[in-house]
Amino acid sequence: MPVPILKQGSVLIASIQAALTDHDLLQLRDELAEKVGRFRSRGVIIDVTALDVMDSFATRTLRGIAATARLRGAQTVVVGVQPEVAIAIVQLGLTLQGVPTALDLEEGLDLLRRSMARDLPS
């Protein structure tokens, strides 16, 4: 199932609705990379609230998306990691290093707003 990507001002929001296959993840990565350029976005939010498992491939792809988006000039925030998922990720020794996380969509937007304000020359 492909992930819908919404545009909200200068931010792209990818809201994952159901468990993803590896193929879906790669498709998400490619689509985000393309849309960041097309919409000249400054931020990307990936909402993983609906996911109750995250394996090594998923975490690696998320890190990849964040790195790609950064090269294209946008900052990525992963939001909505469930407590069980967080514990599993840590216990499996996986990381989301380099990818900021926030509690939910609202916090994520807030985080992006703050870091964008910091980047702007005052």
Next chain:
Amino acid sequence: MPFRMTEFAPSDIERRLEFVNLGSDDRTRIAAVQRDVLDHLDEHVAAFFDHLARFEEARGLTGRAELIEEARRLKREHLVAMVSGTYGREYIEQRFRLGQVYSRAALEVSIFMGAFHTLMASVGRRIMARYPKDPLAGFEHFTSLKKVAFFDIAIIVDAMMADREQTIRQQQEAIRELSTPTLQVRDQLLILPIIGVLDTQRAKQLTESLLRAIRSHRARVVVMDITGVATVDSKVANHLIQTVEAAALMGASVIVTGVSADVAQSLVTLGIDLGRITTLGDLQGGLEEAERILGYSVVRTTAIDAA
């Protein structure tokens, strides 16, 4: 063997009967002395409860009308079933219920054993009276019945133990819950004081409850104070790191405070790297740093008297 009625398979019952060495000869002998028990039920039951009445420690049972009524009824049932010759699942369930009544009455195993022995002595006298000329036969018949009695005792004691163990488990659970409170001190700021020993089980539970609290309080910063943790070894440090990382995935940053000089030295000696974790000297320092991150500033509104 764990003792729960639902886990009781027919093979377990067979095994228990083998443990007390109850054979078909025994069943025949028990049938022969059936009347000695059934015709004097009240006498035998009275022997049991009169014995209990003599002891202050048994007041939990003898002093409570509703329990003693049930116990008497179950004990009568017990004696009838004991000489019936069938010792199946239903029989064990009855013994199990009786054990639960004793356990609810906080009856000590030692007192119960004394009372049960008195009851068996009362039954034994009746059986011996049946064979006045042949004491050996009397003894053998009594022994057969005693096998059933020991079979019963094992079940009743197991039931009492299982009940007690369950209570202990529930209390442990409650203590564990109580020992890891997560407190909100400001909007989006939680403190988590940890006191005592951090084992794997507790660290896991602590992480879970912290993550739940982060979500429900929408926390962005957590100050974890480990002043009360006596020893931090590599295992405990690893737990702490995992907790901090899991919280970070939920979007909260964790500040660890209260690392004592001893703990700090032992961490360095063990070569454990807490570099990825923000640590500060004491809880106050942690709170001030958290307030800074969240953009709070605390202002004193009245000046302290210049004494």
